[in-house]
Amino acid sequence: MNTIRVACAIIQNNNKEVLAAKRADVSDGPAWEFPGGKVEDGESAEDALRREIDEELGCKLQLVLPFDAVEHDYPDFHLSMEAFVCTLAPSVTPEPREHSELKWVNKDQLTCVDWLPADHELALKLGMFWDMFFAEEHL
Secondary structure (H helix, E strand, C coil), rough: EEEEEEEEEEEEECCCCEEEEEEECCCCCCCCCCCEEEHHHCCCCHHHHHHHHHHHHHCCEEEEEEEEEEECCCCCEEEEEEEEEEECCCCCCCCCCCEEEEEEEEEHHHHCECHHHHHHHHHHHHHHHHHCCCCCCCC
């Protein structure tokens, strides 16, 4: 089975919410994900993440902290996803350049989002460690 390596951003804002992005290419079923994309050959996961967020959302990332790695088998491929907790550079607002919709989600809303399977797994872990990762001393 082909493995696709991706990096995703759990982007936190000052209101203690994270950014969810709805895939434009999914018409039925789970379509929400943490934004990010494929890691190209010779590229680090963090470099790929910064490039993808700039391309997909028109934003620069400020803080990037490793959070978790998720391995998930989809019917046609294996996904290896590195997740990072991030903040945006000052005075930038994400735009849905490649997604059909963006929304900010708080801790209580995490499990109400129709996440893609790998992102759902990540959202559950994020909910367990939310207070630790979003404490003021970390961000």
